[in-house]
Amino acid sequence: MKPRRTKIVATLGPATDSKSKITDLILAGANILRINLSHGTFEQQKEKILLAKECATELNKIVGILVDLQGPKIRIQALEERYLNLQENDSIVLDPTITYPGNTDGVGVNHPELPKEVVVGDELLLDDGRITLSVKDIQGSRVICQVISGGKLLPFKGLNKKGGGLSLPSLTEKDKQDIRSITGLPIDFVALSFPKTADDIRYARSLLKEQNNPAHIVAKIERAEAIENIDEIIEASDAVMVARGDLGVEIGYAELPGIQKYIINRASLSDKAVITATQMMESMITNPIPTRAEVSDVANAILDGTDAVMLSAETASGEFPIKVVAILHEICKAAERQRFARAARNRVESLCERSDESIAMAAMYIANHLKIKAIVALTESGSTPLLMSRIRSTIPIYAMSRHAETCRRMTLFKGVHPVYFDVTQFNAWDISKYALDKLIQMKILKEGDNVILTKGNIIGIGGNTNTLKILEAKNVT
Numbered sequence: 505m506k507p508r509r510t511k512i513v514a515t516l517g518p519a520t521d522s523k524s525k526i527t528d529l530i531l532a533g534a535n536i537l538r539i540n541l542s543h544g545t546f547e548q549q550k551e552k553i554l555l556a557k558e559c560a561t562e563l564n565k566i567v568g569i570l571v572d573l574q575g576p577k578i579r580i581q582a583l584e585e586r587y588l589n590l591q592e593n594d595s596i597v598l599d600p601t602i603t604y605p606g607n608t609d610g611v612g613v614n615h616p617e618l619p620k621e622v623v624v625g626d627e628l629l630l631d632d633g634r635i636t637l638s639v640k641d642i643q644g645s646r647v648i649c650q651v652i653s654g655g656k657l658l659p660f661k662g663l664n665k666k667g668g669g670l671s672l673p674s675l676t677e678k679d680k681q682d683i684r685s686i687t688g689l690p691i692d693f694v695a696l697s698f699p700k701t702a703d704d705i706r707y708a709r710s711l712l713k714e715q716n717n718p719a720h721i722v723a724k725i726e727r728a729e730a731i732e733n734i735d736e737i738i739e740a741s742d743a744v745m746v747a748r749g750d751l752g753v754e755i756g757y758a759e760l761p762g763i764q765k766y767i768i769n770r771a772s773l774s775d776k777a778v779i780t781a782t783q784m785m786e787s788m789i790t791n792p793i794p795t796r797a798e799v800s801d802v803a804n805a806i807l808d809g810t811d812a813v814m815l816s817a818e819t820a821s822g823e824f825p826i827k828v829v830a831i832l833h834e835i836c837k838a839a840e841r842q843r844f845a846r847a848a849r850n851r852v853e854s855l856c857e858r859s860d861e862s863i864a865m866a867a868m869y870i871a872n873h874l875k876i877k878a879i880v881a882l883t884e885s886g887s888t889p890l891l892m893s894r895i896r897s898t899i900p901i902y903a904m905s906r907h908a909e910t911c912r913r914m915t916l917f918k919g920v921h922p923v924y925f926d927v928t929q930f931n932a933w934d935i936s937k938y939a940l941d942k943l944i945q946m947k948i949l950k951e952g953d954n955v956i957l958t959k960g961n962i963i964g965i966g967g968n969t970n971t972l973k974i975l976e977a978k979n980v981t
């Protein structure tokens with residue numbers, strides 16, 4: 505049985521806040537756990553990060569931890585009742601000066617500039633566009649709206665203007681403080697919400713660097729401006745996320761399928777990994793099986809070339825948080841068997857700039873043309889497995905590193921299966937056979953399996969891969 509290539513990101517929340525639930529999420533197949541700093545207090549989320557780490561350690565599994573910064577998300581504030589039941593043509597007033605729990609005569613908003621940045625006729629979208637309002641009048645701080653399309657409005661749901669243009673700075677004071685506060689916590693990825701330009705990414709990186717925090721940056725593409733600057737944002741980031749919730753509201757959901765393909769393609773050309781997020785299994789928040797449309801959506805994201813698919817409320821607050829991961833695993837496996845997911849035509853005509861790039865390409869070419877069980881990449885930084893995984897193939901890549909940090913970052917790369925392997929414990933000229941022996945012990949390989957193995961000749965230097973061998977796995981210990 506081949507391992508699943510596509511990675512699963514699962515968001516932790518009230519539905520998954522115990523050790524046993526997080527353990528079950530990992531066992532069901534979650535590769536990366538996401539903690540969203542938009543919710544709860546920092547202390548609560550910190551506990552969740554530590555709990556997630558504890559569960560992974562106890563299971564002896566390599567799991568990535570991703571922290572999603574709140575970003576300048578505009579949200580309505582607390583409500584008097586559990587929710588407002590908004591009907592078509594109802595009137596509702598948004599007012600940033602309101603600090604008490606609101607009702608339809610006035611609901612607080614965390615954006616003081618709102619009355620200045622909207623004009624009569626603007627369309628405002630609440631809760632990822634589930635509810636639509638039209639601005640009818642502005643009286644001082646009060647933005648008077650009419651409900652165009654109604655629904656239940658829960659407290660703290662997001663607010664966007666159709667077409668974009670509500671202008672909070674990209675990195676808020678809370679985000680900056682959160683970047684400082686996460687120092688020392690076991691975090692592998694930091695997701696930046698609503699970046700507009702590459703400068704936003706570089707600024708966040710400088711803050712992480714000040715704290716000596718090696719976490720990788722995932723740029724969430726979720727506003728119209730980010731699409732305009734997509735190539736420079738991808739270049740400045742370590743990975744990107746197609747954050748379809750807010751993006752669909754800003755650019756209009758009808759544009760999403762095309763934009764998703766575009767972002768995945770641009771990222772792939774720059775050798776960056778991609779997460780496709782939001783509403784992938786939405787109906788499973790309350791139903792035990794997904795819709796046919798959701799199954800197709802996940803499969804299509806995989807055929808588009810995404811590295812990972814993400815679950816949000818499905819695992820954070822849904823009724824079937826473990827089951828949804830198990831079902832997503834099956835959908836991914838089936839999609840990966842499709843012919844289109846296997847075709848390897850990319851890059852055959854481009855020139856390589858570095859030797860590790862050419863080794864990665866050669867390994868994939870051989871893997872796709874010779875009868876080979878697996879690719880085994882001995883890696884320091886994870887860069888060779890990343891390059892390998894950009895080339896489509898069905899052959900699993902076992903990426904072995906002595907750095908636990910590198911192993912956890914590789915949880916994001918499609919087709920790459922990280923294995924912790926401390927080469928320094930072998931006092932031998934050629935560690936290749938020990939690497940294969942370890943994979944036999946782990947029951948990943950059998951004696952006699954043919955594999956491609958890549959490595960560098962100096963241990964301790966990343967980007968130094970210069971050797972490719974075709975070997976037969978043998979027991980040596």
Ligand SMILES: Nc1ncnc2c1ncn2[C@@H]1O[C@H](COP(=O)(O)OP(=O)(O)OP(=O)(O)O)[C@@H](O)[C@H]1O
Pocket residue numbers: 515516517518540542543544572574577697749750816817820821
């Ligand atoms: N502590 C929590 N962590 C995560 N989700 C929570 C939490 N409490 C409640 N939830 C619910 O689960 C949903 C999870 O989705 P997600 O974390 O992606 O939220 P979001 O607000 O849509 O994301 P973002 O802030 O990144 O746009 C939320 O909309 C919320 O209703």
Ligand SMILES: CC(=O)C(=O)O
Pocket residue numbers: 697724726746747748749750751781782
């Ligand atoms: C994930 C997220 O932030 C979004 O889809 O908007």
Ligand SMILES: [K+]
Pocket residue numbers: 540541542572573574575697
């Ligand atoms: K967020």
Ligand SMILES: [Mg+2]
Pocket residue numbers: 697726747749750
């Ligand atoms: Mg968002």
